[in-house]
Amino acid sequence: MNDFLNVLMSLQLPFALIPVLTFTSLPSVMHDFANGLFWRVAGGLLILLICGINMYFVLAYVLALRSLALYIGAGLLSVLYLAFVAYL
Helix, strand or coil: CHHHHHHHHHHCCHHHHHHHHHHHHHHHHHHHCCCHHHHHHHHHHHHHHHHHHHHHHHHHHHHHHHHHHHHHHHHHHHHHHHHHHCCC
């Protein structure tokens, strides 16, 4: 159960990081304190790195379960998850 909860929390991390980077980069929200171009690019690359590492650990967790039905379910959910994160 602990491994499952860790995987679940790692999947929720982009839903916190992406809005924080988006809102802190908007001059209409942050005025003089908005992120500059360098910090937007660095933050975006860092978010991509974190999401990539998390997806690797999710893949390793699912492969350790050794069930074809779980592979197919995880594949479909991964496509939907990545599409939603890309939408954000």
